[in-house]
Amino acid sequence: xEKKIAPxxxxxxxxxxxxxxxxLEEAGVDYLHVDVMDNHFVPNITLSLDFIKxxxxxxxxxxxxHLMIEKPGICLNRFDFCGKDDVICVHYESEVHxxxxxxxxxxxxxxxxxxxxPGTPVCMLEDLLDDIDIVLIMTVNPGYAGQKLVRSxxxxxxxxxxxxxxxxxxxxxxxxxxxxxxxxxxxxxxLGADIYVGGTSSxxxxxxxxxxxxxxxxxIIQS
Numbered sequence: 001x002e003k004k005i006a007p008x009x010x011x012x013x014x015x016x017x018x019x020x021x022x023x024l025e026e027a028g029v030d031y032l033h034v035d036v037m038d039n040h041f042v043p044n045i046t047l048s049l050d051f052i053k054x055x056x057x058x059x060x061x062x063x064x065x066h067l068m069i070e071k072p073g074i075c076l077n078r079f080d081f082c083g084k085d086d087v088i089c090v091h092y093e094s095e096v097h098x099x100x101x102x103x104x105x106x107x108x109x110x111x112x113x114x115x116x117x118p119g120t121p122v123c124m125l126e127d128l129l130d131d132i133d134i135v136l137i138m139t140v141n142p143g144y145a146g147q148k149l150v151r152s153x154x155x156x157x158x159x160x161x162x163x164x165x166x167x168x169x170x171x172x173x174x175x176x177x178x179x180x181x182x183x184x185x186x187x188x189x190x191l192g193a194d195i196y197v198g199g200t201s202s203x204x205x206x207x208x209x210x211x212x213x214x215x216x217x218x219x220i221i222q223s
Contacts, residue, residue: 001173003221004030004195005214006064008177009055010046010145011204020210021059027214031064031087033177033197038069041094042143049078062086064195066115066177068142070094073101082110089113089136092120102131113175117142118150122159129169134195135160139188140178146200149179154191161192182220189221196221 012020037046062085072090088105095101105112113134140147173194181201
């Protein structure tokens with residue numbers, strides 16, 4: 001399965017978003033990862049629905065919309081402007097009736113993704129595989145950029161890969177988010193990750209350009 005790159009929009013220069021997005025277009029990234037936080041599910045407030053709509057106006061890069069919010073099901077109808085190549089991700093821990101929420105995402109005609117916090121075991125996915133296109137393994141606790149890797153989450157990538165293979169769900173891709181550094185990405189690739197959310201430790205690492213960093217990350221995950 002082709003490895004894909006999803007730069008985190010939390011890490012762009014918010015005074016020069018359009019400039020950075022066009023640089024990412026030139027670099028050939030596969031998704032733009034957009035974190036939406038509500039100060040309830042996670043202790044932070046970030047990118048709004050209006051920000052997402054503005055991105056749709058300036059680029060054709062598919063959006064990977066990561067809803068780190070409580071009860072995301074009540075607002076999913078507001079994402080009816082998204083297309084078949086876009087992704088909407090909700091957290092397993094955010095809803096009581098998570099299967100219903102995933103089914104609603106599918107009804108919008110977009111790709112359905114579920115995220116697992118570091119403390120949530122992979123086995124919680126067993127009865128949801130029919131409802132997802134992507135599983136997002138959080139390799140840090142959600143809420144902030146620039147955190148250190150939670151080492152135990154690396155084994156979850158391997159466990160997820162083994163589960164998907166054993167149940168013949170190889171179409172479901174594994175995404176990783178949290179301290180996806182150049183060094184960590186190499187390990188994640190060996191364990192089975194397919195989509196890499198790049199932030200301050202790779203795509204937006206200081207001292208080198210976004211394009212150069214993207215090329216470096218791509219060479220690592222495709223090697």
